[in-house]
Every structure is written in C-alpha cells, then in structure tokens.
Amino acid sequence: MTEQWAVAVLGAGGRMGAEAVKAVDAAEDMKLVAALGRSDSLQALVEARADIVVDLTTPDSTEENVRFAVEHGMHAVVGTTGWDEAKRRSLAALLEETPQTGVLIAPNFALGSVLASAFAAKASRYFESVEIIELHHPDKVDAPSGTAVRTAQLVSAARAQAGVPASPDATTKSLEGARGADVDGVKVHSVRLRGLVAHQEVLLGGPGEQLTIRHDSFDRASFMPGVLLGVRQVAAHPGLTYGLDGYLDLND
Ligand SMILES: NC(=O)C1=CN([C@@H]2O[C@H](COP(=O)(O)OP(=O)(O)OC[C@H]3O[C@@H](n4cnc5c(N)ncnc54)[C@H](OP(=O)(O)O)[C@@H]3O)[C@@H](O)[C@H]2O)C=CC1
Numbered sequence: 130m131t132e133q134w135a136v137a138v139l140g141a142g143g144r145m146g147a148e149a150v151k152a153v154d155a156a157e158d159m160k161l162v163a164a165l166g167r168s169d170s171l172q173a174l175v176e177a178r179a180d181i182v183v184d185l186t187t188p189d190s191t192e193e194n195v196r197f198a199v200e201h202g203m204h205a206v207v208g209t210t211g212w213d214e215a216k217r218r219s220l221a222a223l224l225e226e227t228p229q230t231g232v233l234i235a236p237n238f239a240l241g242s243v244l245a246s247a248f249a250a251k252a253s254r255y256f257e258s259v260e261i262i263e264l265h266h267p268d269k270v271d272a273p274s275g276t277a278v279r280t281a282q283l284v285s286a287a288r289a290q291a292g293v294p295a296s297p298d299a300t301t302k303s304l305e306g307a308r309g310a311d312v313d314g315v316k317v318h319s320v321r322l323r324g325l326v327a328h329q330e331v332l333l334g335g336p337g338e339q340l341t342i343r344h345d346s347f348d349r350a351s352f353m354p355g356v357l358l359g360v361r362q363v364a365a366h367p368g369l370t371y372g373l374d375g376y377l378d379l380n381d
C-alpha cells in the first residue's frame with residue numbers, strides 16, 4: 130500500500146469544505162482523519178493525528194486555525210481569503226520556529242485561474258491600461274476576491290519591474306466606488322450575482338486594441354485538483370508559499 134497523508138478539513142460543512150472532504154476521501158494517497166466545523170475544538174486536529182490541515186473557513190477564523198496547526202507541527206493548505214501582508218509576515222515568522230513545516234496559502238486552487246493570473250501579469254507589461262473585474266456568487270463575504278488581489282499584485286509587480294507607468298485615468302469627479310478599489314495601483318471591480326460561481330477578467334488596453342484574459346470556475350470541482358496538489362506538495366515546501374504558482378513551473 131502507498132503511504133497515506135492524514136488530512137483534516139476545517140470548514141467541512143461549507144461550499145468548498147464539503148467538496149474538499151469528498152476529494153480527499155477519494156484520493157488513494159490520503160486518509161481523511163477529521164472533518165470539522167465552527168463548533169468543533171481545534172484540539173480535535175491533534176487527537177486525529179493530522180499531518181496536513183486544509184483550511185476552507187472564513188477570513189475571521191483562518192489565521193487562528195493555521196497558527197494552531199503550525200504550533201502543533203502540522204502542515205497547512207489554505208484556501209481561505211483574508212491573508213493580508215501583515216498576517217502573512219507574522220505567519221512566516223512563526224514558521225521560522227518550525228523549519229520543517231510548510232504552509233500553502235492559495236488565493237485560487239483552479240489551475241486555469243493560476244495560469245490566467247500569470248498570463249495577465251506577463252501581458253500587462255505591454256499595455257498602457259489594465260483593470261480587473263471579478264465576478265462571484267452573492268454569498269461571498271469578502272470583496273475584492275483574494276484572486277483579484279493576488280492578480281493585481283502580480284500585475285503591479287510585473288509593470289513596476291518593466292518600468293510601465295500607471296494606467297491613465299483622467300477621472301476627477303466620481304461617485305464613491307465608481308472606479309473600483311485600488312490594489313497596488315490596479316483598479317479592481319467586484320460583481321456579486323446569483324448564478325455565478327467564480328470568474329475574473331483582466332482587461333488590457335492599448336491604442337486601438339484590447340486583450341481580455343478571462344477565467345471561469347463554473348463548479349467548485351474546478352478547485353479540487355489544486356487542493357490535492359497542495360496536500361501532496363506542502364510537506365516538501367517548508368516555510369510559507371503564497372500562491373499555487375509556487376508549486377508549478379510557470380517560467381517557460
Ligand atoms: N482558494 C480557492 O481556490 C478558493 C477559496 N475560497 C475561499 O474559501 C473560503 C470558504 O469559502 P466557502 O466554502 O464558499 O464558504 P462557506 O461559508 O460555504 O464555508 C465556510 C465554512 O467554514 C465554517 N467555519 C467558520 N468558522 C470556522 C472555524 N473557526 N472552524 C471551522 N469551520 C469554520 C463555516 O461554518 P458555519 O456555516 O457554521 O459558519 C462554513 O461551514 C472563503 O474565504 C472563500 O473565499 C472559495 C473557493 C475557492
């Protein structure tokens with residue numbers, strides 16, 4: 130028999146957590162040892178002897194969950210949003226105390242989305258203007274999406290490195306919110322609409338032309354190959370990895 134990772138899912142009753150429970154359960158190299166919700170004690174992770182904790186909870190609870198896992202020698206694969214720079218820095222510092230432990234924070238587990246963000250960053254060096262529209266189901270609690278924030282960060286870094294100036298914008302009068310949120314100098318617009326799952330467009334504009342890089346998750350099944358990849362790889366990547374692209378070779 131192949132070696133099996135002992136995996137616990139936090140947020141197991143949620144939209145993503147329920148899907149992850151099924152995916153882990155079906156994976157031959159994984160054993161689902163705990164499926165926990167809000168009312169369960171984190172101590173159950175220790176009792177279940179989890180090697181890896183998959184966190185798919187809420188922006189309010191994810192930091193405490195992940196820190197508990199790390200403090201108890203468990204690796205963590207995190208899909209939950211809300212990991213701003215200060216929280217990531219503090220977690221990285223904690224991980225320095227347990228150098229064997231790995232944490233993956235993946236703003237998006239869908240491989241197509243990770244590729245779309247990487248393509249957008251690359252393309253954004255060649256266009257005068259760039260803006261992001263993210264579109265999600267209306268039950269989502271945070272805006273802009275973690276994916277849009279990550280994409281804006283990648284785009285902003287790529288443009289800064291290439292010496293591309295800020296996107297032109299003559300707006301001097303506007304209703305608050307009309308021009309979206311500013312993430313590292315990139316405008317991000319959030320749509321919430323019944324029927325949607327998770328979608329994003331990066332609009333790139335130059336004189337007389339537009340390139341649109343769009344990704345659609347029509348079903349949460351789209352995230353599961355990335356979750357399983359994260360579980361299989363996290364122990365081999367000690368420290369903090371931000372973005373599933375950290376486990377992929379996207380440089381060619
Ligand atoms: N990285 C990626 O690819 C993806 C990331 N996400 C992100 O994942 C997160 C979850 O999304 P989604 O599944 O749609 O949200 P849901 O609201 O459907 O699920 C969240 C679940 O977490 C539970 N929960 C809340 N607090 C705790 C806690 N302290 N311990 C254990 N469980 C807890 C909730 O329980 P209760 O209902 O009792 O409050 C709920 O069942 C969001 O941040 C979302 O943005 C979503 C899709 C893809």
Ligand SMILES: O=C(O)C1=N[C@H](C(=O)O)C[C@H](O)C1
Nearest residue numbers: 210236237269274275276327
């Ligand atoms: O809440 C969601 O649904 C999603 N959350 C993540 C995000 O905020 O980017 C990933 C995906 O977009 C779905």
